[in-house]
Amino acid sequence: MTVSSPKSWALRIAAGVAVVFGLLTIVSGGRVLFGDPAAQEAAGNAVSFVLWFNFLSGFVYVLAGVGLVLQRRWAAWTAISLAAAIAGAFALFGLHVLQGGAFEMRTVGAMTLRLIVWIVIAVVAFRNVPAR
Template identity: 35%
Template sequence: MKKVIHYLVSAVLAAFGLLTLFLSTSVIFDLFGIRAKEGNYVLFVVWSNFISSFLYLIAVYGLLASKNWTYKTLGLSAAVLTATFIGFLFYIQSGGIHEAKTVGAMVFRIALTLTFALFAYFTINKRK
C-alpha cells in the first residue's frame, strides 16, 4: 500500500510539474494564446513558476529513486516561490497591475510544494 501511495504522489507531482512547465512556457513565449487569457500576469511570478516546474520534475525522479536530496529540491522550490511571493506582495503594495487570483494561486502552490517536501522527507529520509 505504501508503494501505491508513493507512486500516486509521484504521478501527481509529475502532472503538476508538467502542467506548470506548459503554462509558464506558454505565457513566457506567448504560445497557444495563453498569454492573452492570463490577463495581467506578473512576469517574475511566471519565471519562478517556470524554475519550479524543473525542480518538480527533478523531484519526481528523486521520489521514484528514493534519493535523500528530494526534499531539499522541493524545499528549494518552496523557497523560490516564497521569495517570489514576498516580492509579489511588495509589487502589489507599490500599485503593480496584477490578477487577484495570483495571490491565491501562489499560496496554493507554496502549500502544495511544502506538502510534497514533507512527504519526501518522511517517506525517504525517515525510512533510511
Template identity: 35%
Template sequence: MKRYIPFILAIILAAFGLLTLFLSTSVIFDLFEIRAKEGNYVLFVVWSNFISSIIYIFAAYGFIKRQTWTPAILSVSIIILIVAFIGLLIHIYLGGIYETRTIGAMIFRIIVTLIFTILAYLTIKKEK
C-alpha cells in the same frame, strides 16, 4: 502498499510539474495565446513557477528512485516561491497591476510544495 506511495506521489508531482511547465512556458513564450488569457500576469511570478516546474519533475524522479536529496530540492522550490510571493506583495503595494487570482495561486502552490516536501522527507527518509 507502502512501497507504492513514492510512485503515486511521483506521478502526481510529475503531472503537477508538467502542467506548470506547460502553462508557464506558454505565458513566457506566448504559446497558444495563453498570455492574453492570463491577463495582467507578473513575469517574475511566472518565471518562479517555471523554475519550480523543473524542480517538480526532478523531485518526481527523486521519489521514484527514493533519493534523499528530494526534500532538499523541494525546499529550494519553496524558498523560490516564497521570495516570489514577497516580491508579488511588494509589486502590489507599489501599485503594480496583477490578477487577484495570482495571490491564491501562489499560496496554493507554496502549500502544495510544502506538503510534497514533508511527504518526501517522511517517505524517503524512513526507507533509507
C-alpha cells in the same frame, strides 16, 4: 504478491503530484511566455518575474518528482528548497502588489496552491525517503 506500505504509497502519490504539477506548470507558463498574442492577452496582468519563476521551477518540480520515485534524499531537500523559493517569490509578489503593481488575483490563488502543495510534498518526502 507484494503489499506496498502506506509510506511507499504516500511517496508515490507525492512524486506523481510533483511530476504532473511540474508538467502542467511548464505547459501553462510556456503558453504565456512563448505563445501567440491571444495566449498572452488571456494571461492578463501577469507579473513577469512570477511567470518566469513558475515556468522555470516547473522543470525542478519534475526533477524532484523523479528523485522521489527513486527515493533519493536530495529530492526531499529539493522539495523543501522549492517550498522556500516559492515562499520567497510569493513575498516578492506581495511587495509588487503593495507598491501598486498590476496583477491578476488568480496569481494569489496559484501561488498559495503551489506553496501548500510543496510544503506537503516536502513533509511527505522527509518522512518517507530513507536517510542513507
